[in-house]
Amino acid sequence: MDILILKNIKKMYDDICVLSIDSLSIKKGTISGYLGRNGAGKSTTIKIIMGIITPNQGEITFQNEIMDYKNPTHKKYIGYCPDYPAVFDKLTVIEHLNFMAYLFGLKNPKQIETKIEKYLKHFEVEKYKYTLIKNLSRGNKQKVAIISSIIHDPALLVYDEPTLGLDPLSIKQFKSMLTEYTSTGGTVFLSSHSLDIIEEIADTVSIINDGEIVKKNISVEQIRNSLTSVEDYLISVVEGRE
Ligand SMILES: Nc1ncnc2c1ncn2[C@@H]1O[C@H](COP(=O)(O)OP(=O)(O)OP(=O)(O)O)[C@@H](O)[C@H]1O
Numbered sequence: 001m002d003i004l005i006l007k008n009i010k011k012m013y014d015d016i017c018v019l020s021i022d023s024l025s026i027k028k029g030t031i032s033g034y035l036g037r038n039g040a041g042k043s044t045t046i047k048i049i050m051g052i053i054t055p056n057q058g059e060i061t062f063q064n065e066i067m068d069y070k071n072p073t074h075k076k077y078i079g080y081c082p083d084y085p086a087v088f089d090k091l092t093v094i095e096h097l098n099f100m101a102y103l104f105g106l107k108n109p110k111q112i113e114t115k116i117e118k119y120l121k122h123f124e125v126e127k128y129k130y131t132l133i134k135n136l137s138r139g140n141k142q143k144v145a146i147i148s149s150i151i152h153d154p155a156l157l158v159y160d161e162p163t164l165g166l167d168p169l170s171i172k173q174f175k176s177m178l179t180e181y182t183s184t185g186g187t188v189f190l191s192s193h194s195l196d197i198i199e200e201i202a203d204t205v206s207i208i209n210d211g212e213i214v215k216k217n218i219s220v221e222q223i224r225n226s227l228t229s230v231e232d233y234l235i236s237v238v239e240g241r242e
Helices: 042-049 073-078 095-105 108-121 140-151 168-183 195-203 220-225 232-239
Strands: 002-013 017-025 031-035 057-061 078-081 156-160 187-191 204-209 211-220
Touching: 002 042, 002 108, 002 187, 002 204, 017 042, 017 140, 017 204, 017 211, 031 042, 031 168, 031 195, 031 220, 042 057, 042 187, 042 195, 073 078, 078 140, 095 108, 095 140, 095 168, 095 195, 108 140, 168 187, 195 220, 195 232, 204 220, 204 232, 211 220, 211 232
Parallel strands: 031 187, 031 204, 078 156, 156 187
Antiparallel strands: 002 017, 002 057, 204 211
């Protein structure tokens, strides 16, 4: 089943078309890598999915319903992390995570506490529980943003370069978080320039070049079976050799 379907999406700035997607679908329960060069249109696609910017044309279907930008109820079921730590500096870590949990509609304090403890432990940041976010390092802020994105058990996680600034151990923890999440039916749409991460955890990759999707849902296993890496595959696609 496709959890997310983009159809005939176009985004213009003035007279310039920066994004033109005829169709793209994301299968439930998978990790779907979204790759492309700087300026290709990855963040624009993600911002459109998240309703941060509106497309000039086209529609997005999420869990069989067309997204309504004026009444974005779908956002409750999606976790999002942009490429910078989108956190509230003036809150402590625990205040922030509780706030995000309540914002996403979680009501049971015991359940919220259990979840928060689970993820603080997973990323080994329990000791910062009562620290003001503004006093955290960039990487630890990013971990708080990542935990905030998954705290409400969303059906879909949409990530734009989420591992920027994370150390290797934290990246490992991030990958294991995602594999556990998808093993229980969660879906991930992950834009990243870290192709080793994509190679290791993604099921499929789609490639965008100059605002157009040039490869859709190519199996990572298939790429590996053809004795090439995701990195070499991406380069050959954007250079027009594939
Ligand atoms: N507000 C804006 N006004 C005009 N052009 C914009 C605006 N936002 C993005 N663009 C253009 O849209 C294109 C796609 O940008 P986008 O940020 O989606 O790329 P990206 O693939 O995420 O790149 P990167 O890997 O560098 O993050 C670029 O040419 C960019 O300059």
